[in-house]
Amino acid sequence: MTSSDALGKDDPLVGPATLGPAGVSVMSRRGLLRGGARSATAMAVATLTAAGCSSSPGPMRRLRLATGPDGGPYNAFGRALAKAVAASGRRLDVVPVATAASADNLRQLSEGDVELAMTMADAAQDAVRGREPFSAPVAMTALARVYVNYTHLVVPAHGPVRSVSELAGRRVATGATGSGLRAVAERVLYAAGLSGDRAVRELRLGLAESARALRNGDVDALMWSGGVPTPTLTALAKTLPLRLLPLDGQVSALRTAYGPVYSAVTLPPGVYGLREPVRTVGVSNYLAARGDVSEPAARELLEVVFGRWRELLREVTAGARLEPRFAVATGAVPLHPGAADYYRSVYG
Numbered sequence: 064m065t066s067s068d069a070l071g072k073d074d075p076l077v078g079p080a081t082l083g084p085a086g087v088s089v090m091s092r093r094g095l096l097r098g099g100a101r102s103a104t105a106m107a108v109a110t111l112t113a114a115g116c117s118s119s120p121g122p123m124r125r126l127r128l129a130t131g132p133d134g135g136p137y138n139a140f141g142r143a144l145a146k147a148v149a150a151s152g153r154r155l156d157v158v159p160v161a162t163a164a165s166a167d168n169l170r171q172l173s174e175g176d177v178e179l180a181m182t183m184a185d186a187a188q189d190a191v192r193g194r195e196p197f198s199a200p201v202a203m204t205a206l207a208r209v210y211v212n213y214t215h216l217v218v219p220a221h222g223p224v225r226s227v228s229e230l231a232g233r234r235v236a237t238g239a240t241g242s243g244l245r246a247v248a249e250r251v252l253y254a255a256g257l258s259g260d261r262a263v264r265e266l267r268l269g270l271a272e273s274a275r276a277l278r279n280g281d282v283d284a285l286m287w288s289g290g291v292p293t294p295t296l297t298a299l300a301k302t303l304p305l306r307l308l309p310l311d312g313q314v315s316a317l318r319t320a321y322g323p324v325y326s327a328v329t330l331p332p333g334v335y336g337l338r339e340p341v342r343t344v345g346v347s348n349y350l351a352a353r354g355d356v357s358e359p360a361a362r363e364l365l366e367v368v369f370g371r372w373r374e375l376l377r378e379v380t381a382g383a384r385l386e387p388r389f390a391v392a393t394g395a396v397p398l399h400p401g402a403a404d405y406y407r408s409v410y411g
């Protein structure tokens with residue numbers, strides 16, 4: 064089975080509006096689970112200290128979760144997860160930590176400032192392979208692939224820009240320093256031929272700042288990678304009619320250069336006032352962990368995630384659902400041994 068067969072338009076992490084391939088073959092990862100994921104994953108995290116925490120009953124196990132900026136989707140997911148864990152009665156305490164998002168999260172995970180992190184799949188792949196902005200490979204594991212980000216390239220509906228190529232030389236907000244959007248934005252713009260003397264003028268702004276700048280005419284476009292709909296953009300569309308530019312023409316080049324962490328997805332009609340679907344670039348999101356998080360803690364956390372996934376995703380992305388058979392598709396990032404045990408118990 065190919066990756067496109069396994070994770071195509073019926074991928075529940077993406078939702079019914081999504082088209083195109085979305086990542087690693089489920090069957091290959093399922094084979095890993097059945098064939099001994101524990102030893103494979105343990106080797107991948109051998110450089111980490113296997114300290115861990117004791118299993119329940121016992122002392123409360125505190126897990127700090129690097130999320131993203133206040134008001135952003137990672138932060139919303141982290142707060143919802145902390146609430147769900149607290150309500151579950153388990154001896155786990157998830158503490159959301161506001162950050163600049165993916166790259167910052169992975170740095171904090173590597174340095175031991177947090178035990179858990181939300182991250183975009185491309186940033187995670189760069190981290191484990193030691194690619195920029197990471198100076199060396201980051202030892203990390205994945206607990207689950209949780210949902211898919213949609214890349215938004217937003218311009219005023221009544222403005223002159225109608226295609227990505229028309230952004231040459233214009234001002235584009237491309238995400239805050241330390242965010243996962245930075246890599247996506249740079250790669251998408253390069254794939255669209257916007258480099259050299261055709262390069263855009265990048266402004267490194269977070270989403271809220273980007274929305275204000277677009278509304279005030281201080282930028283010609285903004286880029287964003289997140290769930291659908293994103294509340295900040297929904298609010299912006301009420302005061303400024305928006306056009307979202309299609310990016311599906313860049314998917315092939317991105318997959319050739321970086322692999323299946325990028326996919327073709329579709330923004331559905333209705334969101335942000337869209338009258339027609341818009342094809343764009345999708346990137347999965349992972350819930351990641353240090354290897355020294357104990358196996359019991361990882362299993363218990365996933366039991367909460369899969370038991371309460373509807374409320375966890377409610378404020379993040381509409382129409383998505385979370386199933387173990389798709390959550391194991393974490394690409395170059397090895398599964399945590401406790402996660403592997405959890406998925407084996409689900410598969411039977």
